[in-house]
Amino acid sequence: MTDQNRVIIVGAGHNGLVCAAYLARAGREVLVLEASNRVGGAAVTREFAPGFRVSACAHLSYLLDAAISRELGLSSHGLKHARENLRTVAVAGNGDHLVLDGGRLEAGRLPDKDRAALAEYHARMLRFARVLAQQHNRRPPRIAGGGRREVLAAAMLGLDVRRLGRNSMREFLRIAAINIFDVLEESFETPLLKGALGLDAVLGTSLGPRSNNSVLTLLHRMSGTAQGPAGRLSLPEGGMGAISEALAAAARAGGARIRTGCAVARITLDGARVSGVELEGGEMLSAGSVVSNADPARTLLGLLGARHLETGFVHRVRHIRSKGMAAKLHLALDALPEFTQLPAQFAGERLVIAPDLVYLEHAFDHAKYGHCSPEPALEITIPSVHDRTLAPAGKHVLSAVVQYAPFDPRASGDGPRRELLERALGVLERHAPGIRRLVVASELLLPADIEREFRITGGHWHHGELALDQFMMLRPVPGAAQYAMPVGGLYLCGAGCHPGGGVMGSAGRNAAKAVLATERAA
């Protein structure tokens, strides 16, 4: 059959585009099908009010794999950064802010003890994050039934941990599965510092600072920074969509075709192998392989169907924990807001509002029981400070991650959205008096809205909680961690796979390698 060489990629999220680019460069006929009208998935820039554009889901770049960026020549495809190496400002209600550049305090007051501990803590966590970063571009080892290659892969992982040295290894093993609350409590005194560092560990997760695995999520977040300068917090010019546009250009340059506005209704089968896809309009497209950038549950239970899989596997896929708790707030502002006593030079940095760890844990508690946090924690960027393409002259856009909002709130209808918007504006007003009066338009995306707009089951950034039981060779589920699914010719390439979410691209590249390796073996 002539279409056997064709690879269809379902979804033009950043991982789908990375996968498309690598497969196209390897000479495959690649067709990317995207349901929405623009490429990028959760790394997109879109208008939310007339003249105001914003990174609609992910709003900071810090994990994009440096090798992928280089190999695909993203800068030659137009990717520029409006600002690199953003500082983090721990915003204090009383104006006693802390400005952090990694492990260094750039401005603000900290006791000497905390200042020293901060440098030590940052270095220690980076060392551990590097172990994770080393795994990003590797296929996770199989747990059972593997040959020499699997044993070797598992040994490499062990070796990476062992190379930390005895004391660090012991420390790594001690904290890898525990919670960030305890780790920060034993390292620091200043509540504001602990709050800001704690927020890093739980952003985008369904974890509170006292939940176990919250150290692992921190290390995952830091694993980009661990790569070096490329992993610093940065704002792409034109928003996160610029990364996707550059990836799409790289894929097209390699020969891939990208069709937007065509949603895949189902993955079709010929016997026990995939034969292509059927679009929502009924159009049938055939292909030898189908690679899905959609989340595991949507791909396997929605597009493919449980009946084409085995009972135990379906059971595991159904129980992937993938309910998100992060909401996204977008404000169109008439002018740059002023945070109490924050010098204007810092307004364009990454601003975090998490006064202390108990505040953060309380915010989580409400969401755990189905309510929006009455006092949410915020991660704020005002990208228009650096990037004039996003707002009309003199005006600004504010983009904030709001923690926490339940995926399935107790209350129905528009109530929870209105309530959380009000609460978030309340928190903002306390720290930046007068900001409310600057708001021209607003948009709040709850996890359920994120599920709808970005087609991510559960609305979770990572397509599934990052936790030890859903990590590496257990991601998305045991028995499917090597990108190839149990149905012949079907692959996953999204954040639901190793190494997980964040705009990274590694899952897409690893999946492309898996497709090519399978073809070679056949």
Added chain:
Amino acid sequence: MSIRDAMGRKEHFRKAVWETPFHPRTAALNTLNEWHRWKDYTTADAYFDQALEYAAIRNACAVFDLTPMTKHRITGPDALPFLNRLITRDVSRIKPGKVGYCVWCDDNGQVIDDGTVFHLHAGDYRLCSQERQLDWLSRSAFGFNVSIVEDTHDIAALALQGPTSCAVLKAIGCNGIERLAPFGIAWFPFAGGELMVSRTGYTGDLGYELWIDPVLALSLWDVLFDQGAQHGIRPMGTHALEVARIEAGFIQAGVDFLPADQAIRLDRTRSPFELDLARLVDLGKPNFNGRRALLAEQRRGSRYRLVRLDVEGNKPARSAYVYDRKRNVVGTVTSAEWSPSAKSNIALASMQVPWGRPGDELWAEIYYQRELKWSRVMARCRVVEGPFFDPPRRRATPAADF
């Protein structure tokens, strides 16, 4: 005790071990008063004499209370696709009015249980299993438009097995029953209700299984024993049935294989190939639980082989190790009995591949006790192909009168 009281309320919680609807009759006939617990029903080991009960199976007919066997009613538009994904064989070939023996596996191709699928009416199935399966069936139902009801309590069932079984059914009014082929189902009006008869059983003989509303259970029992008296009808307990099923070469979950969902150790489970049930596996179906693992096993080869052994001497080789030329343990006997019909000492054994080929020199290590003194004997074993006892009357249609 009935599972429901006169008001239709469930009463099952009042007792840990229940009695079947036939209990008033089985209890009266159980002169040995020997019972055991089978899936939370009290069940007779034997009624009056195990050997005579067995003799009735092979020479007249015997009645076994089958009610405790786990039963599920599977209906809905996706009943067939559901079963075809669950079960290793092609269920679409079991036509309405037919029964099929089957096994089902986990994702690793290891057998969870064996049982029978009854295709009662188009798209309407009964699945009988040895073990409780509602959890696995419900879990497997995700993505299918199917209804699964465990109705063990709601159906009274008897096995009527033996050469005169057909004659007894004719005598109670099952007209034309002799034309029912093996694995066929027929329905007859009975006492204002309906009696379902399937030509199935666990004895490898001419025999039937009878399915009826529990309220008619005692009427059925009474008319069977009334009309069956002249045909030598007897009640039988599990001991007699056990001898018959081993003679027929039938396996039993928990005895000849460990249900995969109960296993903790990886090497304790068995695939259908390893249980000599390759005929029940249709790898041509695009998907069913265990298919990928079974394809891989087919390429790689199996670890075990289930064999039938004819053991020298007359001491049943229960739980015996099987040796290769008296040196290495190469297998284990899972079931063993003296077979009165085959007049031989028979056993089912799970052998490590490649052992168990016809002609292999194998030895069973049998321990036995005489007046409190244990002795050990090494008995030579011969691998037998096919059942130990397989009378032509088992399949003859029309069924003969004896």
